Amino acid sequence: MNIGFIGLGNMGTGMALNLLRHCQESGDTLIVFDINETALTDVVAKGAVNGQSTARLCGQCEVLFTSLPSAKEVNLLAFGGDGILANLKEGATWFETSTNELSEWQKVKNEAPSHLTLVDAPVSGGAEGALAGTLAIFLGIDENVLTKFESLLGVFAARVVRMGPSGAGYVTKLAQLHLNYLVAQGIGETLMLGAKANLDLSVLHSVLMSSCARSYVVESYIPKVLDGSYDTSFALGLAEKDMRLITELGQHLEVSMPLGDKVYNTYQQAKNAYGYDAPHLSVVRLMEEQHDQLLRS
Numbered sequence: 701m702n703i704g705f706i707g708l709g710n711m712g713t714g715m716a717l718n719l720l721r722h723c724q725e726s727g728d729t730l731i732v733f734d735i736n737e738t739a740l741t742d743v744v745a746k747g748a749v750n751g752q753s754t755a756r757l758c759g760q761c762e763v764l765f766t767s768l769p770s771a772k773e774v775n776l777l778a779f780g781g782d783g784i785l786a787n788l789k790e791g792a793t794w795f796e797t798s799t800n801e802l803s804e805w806q807k808v809k810n811e812a813p814s815h816l817t818l819v820d821a822p823v824s825g826g827a828e829g830a831l832a833g834t835l836a837i838f839l840g841i842d843e844n845v846l847t848k849f850e851s852l853l854g855v856f857a858a859r860v861v862r863m864g865p866s867g868a869g870y871v872t873k874l875a876q877l878h879l880n881y882l883v884a885q886g887i888g889e890t891l892m893l894g895a896k897a898n899l900d901l902s903v904l905h906s907v908l909m910s911s912c913a914r915s916y917v918v919e920s921y922i923p924k925v926l927d928g929s930y931d932t933s934f935a936l937g938l939a940e941k942d943m944r945l946i947t948e949l950g951q952h953l954e955v956s957m958p959l960g961d962k963v964y965n966t967y968q969q970a971k972n973a974y975g976y977d978a979p980h981l982s983v984v985r986l987m988e989e990q991h992d993q994l995l996r997s
């Protein structure tokens with residue numbers, strides 16, 4: 701079987717390398733593509749086949765994975781004569797793992813030929829989880845399709861969860877991210893309370909870790925504020941995009957989300973101040989600058 705992977709960024713590289721290992725053991729072939737030459741060359745150097753272009757890659761693959769920044773890139777690749785929909789092999793299945801927009805994905809699905817199966821399959825667990833093969837993947841998928849692909853998805857995901865029919869994967873991802881960003885912004889306020897009272901922030905972190913406030917965000921994000929790196933594995937622009945999608949989903953489902961609206965506003969301010977490519981925890985920098993107080997251990 702030929703497996704295609706397009707989008708070898710922070711997440712895609714880790715997922716592709718796990719699929720590559722699987723292919724090397726099973727005799728399958730991994731064909732990859734990215735417009736970023738360096739990202740592409742790195743994975744090809746490890747043994748994947750260079751797909752050369754989206755159209756050429758799709759023409760050879762029974763299964764396709766994409767990991768792209770946003771709906772803009774997903775749609776760009778999906779449509780047109782050189783696109784995924786026009787070129788994927790007869791009967792192929794496309795797992796779209798990006799954090800994508802429900803309404804835009806519906807447009808892609810509406811245009812897809814009936815011989816293709818499109819699955820919304822967003823992931824959670826960060827770049828380190830992608831490399832370690834410990835991601836969670838949330839699927840909008842029919843049960844019979846999941847049965848066919850469950851073990852392949854298990855190559856890079858420790859949790860493979862069917863959330864319901866098409867669209868359910870994206871909604872799950874946005875619900876999960878909503879809480880993630882609320883807490884991510886909250887750690888700035890918590891650390892600032894400690895810093896202004898001259899607490900040792902490393903000790904405060906260890907206390908939070910053994911309290912009811914413990915979470916992945918507290919465990920993994922706080923050290924990346926305290927060391928001043930703000931976590932370079934995920935871009936601020938992508939975080940701001942996620943918060944926009946979350947607030948739009950709230951509007952669509954008529955759920956009022958005052959916390960979500962406030963947090964989205966802060967991510968917009970941070971992106972305007974530091975740029976799309978700044979690390980996502982730069983959102984805490986806003987608070988540091990406002991209080992003229994760095995949060996460091």
Ligand code: NAD
Pocket residue numbers: 706707708709710711712733734735736739767768769770773776777797798799800823824825826827933934935938
């Ligand atoms: P990234 O920007 O690091 O990677 C995206 C890749 O897509 C890049 O290598 C880019 O060159 C490639 N690309 C863009 N346009 C392309 C095109 N036209 N053709 C081929 N390749 C193209 O982003 P990421 O951090 O890996 O995130 C990918 C997706 O996963 C996003 O939707 C993000 O929201 C989501 N996500 C990220 C994380 C994380 O921690 N980084 C966690 C969960 C979900």
